[in-house]
Amino acid sequence: MTQLDHLRARVRAFLAEELAERRFTPHCDSWLVGNDRAFSRRLGAQHLIGLMLPTEFGGGGGGVADRLVVSEELLAAGAPVAAHWFAERQFAPSLLRHGTSAQQLEWLPRITGGEACIAIGLSEPDAGSDLAAVRTRAVASEGGWRITGTKIWTSGAHLADAMVVLARTGGERHAGLTQFIVRLPNPDVTVRPIRLISGEHHFNEVSFTEAFVPDADVLGEIGNGWTQAMQELAFERAGPERYLSTLPLLQAMVEGLGPQPADPGAVGRIIADISTFRVVNQRVIEHLAAGDTAAIDIAMLKSSATAFEQRSVAVALDLAADPGRVSPPSTEAATLLRESQFQAPGFTIRGGTNEVLRGIVSKGLLR
Numbered sequence: 001m002t003q004l005d006h007l008r009a010r011v012r013a014f015l016a017e018e019l020a021e022r023r024f025t026p027h028c029d030s031w032l033v034g035n036d037r038a039f040s041r042r043l044g045a046q047h048l049i050g051l052m053l054p055t056e057f058g059g060g061g062g063g064v065a066d067r068l069v070v071s072e073e074l075l076a077a078g079a080p081v082a083a084h085w086f087a088e089r090q091f092a093p094s095l096l097r098h099g100t101s102a103q104q105l106e107w108l109p110r111i112t113g114g115e116a117c118i119a120i121g122l123s124e125p126d127a128g129s130d131l132a133a134v135r136t137r138a139v140a141s142e143g144g145w146r147i148t149g150t151k152i153w154t155s156g157a158h159l160a161d162a163m164v165v166l167a168r169t170g171g172e173r174h175a176g177l178t179q180f181i182v183r184l185p186n187p188d189v190t191v192r193p194i195r196l197i198s199g200e201h202h203f204n205e206v207s208f209t210e211a212f213v214p215d216a217d218v219l220g221e222i223g224n225g226w227t228q229a230m231q232e233l234a235f236e237r238a239g240p241e242r243y244l245s246t247l248p249l250l251q252a253m254v255e256g257l258g259p260q261p262a263d264p265g266a267v268g269r270i271i272a273d274i275s276t277f278r279v280v281n282q283r284v285i286e287h288l289a290a291g292d293t294a295a296i297d298i299a300m301l302k303s304s305a306t307a308f309e310q311r312s313v314a315v316a317l318d319l320a321a322d323p324g325r326v327s328p329p330s331t332e333a334a335t336l337l338r339e340s341q342f343q344a345p346g347f348t349i350r351g352g353t354n355e356v357l358r359g360i361v362s363k364g365l366l367r
């Protein structure tokens with residue numbers, strides 16, 4: 001058994017115990033909708049968060065493959081990982097690269113312990129695909145900055161300890177943007193829910209009215225926000241959650257499928273797709289971890305992987321209705337299907353739309 005096999009077995013044993021104790025119910029898209037701080041803390045206590053982070057901060061000191069193994073198992077199980085997901089995925093690498101030692105000392109051990117829930121404050125009502133149009137403004141004030149503006153579609157802001165906010169400190173477009181760590185709750189920050197048609201609440205509109213942020217909570221250099229946000233977005237776009245969000249659904253639908261399904265190749269094609277994404281994903285993250293921007297590779301991977309995710313919901317519908325089933329889909333499978341149908345439109349939008357990603361690919365190739 002290799003060290004990675006051991007690690008995978010360790011995560012599986014942890015998840016089997018959690019399920020046996022009925023501590024969580026599997027969900028699709030669990031990295032976005034499954035916010036369970038107690039679960040994240042238990043995972044952190046097993047040293048299963050921050051596998052790539054330095055050991056001095058409670059991390060595993062490992063490589064890309066370690067984190068990938070843990071992420072794959074958590075996503076496949078539909079485990080409620082949203083409370084720590086953004087913090088581990090993009091805030092931690094950004095802190096390592098741009099944070100002060102005080103910020104690293106404060107946040108990184110909390111992240112590896114599963115104690116830090118972070119929201120991403122990029123999108124605004126008039127700045128989504130065109131992120132350089134950010135209008136949220138930060139004005140220098142004694143000992144810090146005062147932020148005024150509105151962010152939208154902020155996943156988990158109502159549950160977060162802090163939000164990393166991209167705001168304008170001067171200049172135009174890409175120049176003059178800066179990142180701030182805004183602690184929540186905050187009397188000058190209003191978090192309003194934006195509910196899905198199903199009534200679920202996971203994203204928000206967040207308004208800032210001269211919200212004070214001390215100098216100590218500026219992330220990185222003043223004016224370097226665009227570069228930093230793009231580095232974070234690369235980690236956001238390149239994760240295995242881009243092709244594994246619906247795996248709990250697909251697994252549930254394969255159960256009960258008879259030996260002679262209507263489309264014998266359907267399951268094989270899914271496995272072939274996921275296997276291909278896994279190989280490409282590992283290579284892309286290795287490049288990223290080595291400091292390469294890998295922008296074109298990431299854009300290609302994310303746009304094709306999220307298109308697959310959307311397709312997978314249609315495949316699950318076919319599998320549910322397959323005349324060759326030996327048993328009908330379980331109640332749990334039917335719930336996963338319903339949830340995925342609500343989530344699916346967002347797969348190709350969040351983290352940058354597929355149209356925009358294809359634009360990055362074509363411009364990059366032309367250059």
Ligand SMILES: Cc1cc2nc3c(=O)[nH]c(=O)nc-3n(C[C@H](O)[C@H](O)[C@H](O)COP(=O)(O)OP(=O)(O)OC[C@H]3O[C@@H](n4cnc5c(N)ncnc54)[C@H](O)[C@@H]3O)c2cc1C
Pocket residue numbers: 119120121122123124125127128129130152153154155156203345346347349350351352353354355356359
């Ligand atoms: C589930 C979910 C979670 C999210 N969570 C967060 C979060 O936590 N934090 C955060 O900051 N944001 C979050 N977002 C917001 C997301 O990043 C934006 O929705 C996305 O970047 C698109 O921006 P927009 O909604 O303003 O659409 P627009 O930019 O207005 O785009 C509208 C349409 O025009 C197309 N379009 C725009 N520009 C071009 C172009 N140049 N070429 C071709 N087509 C173009 C787009 O593809 C799209 O189809 C989330 C979104 C979703 C769906």
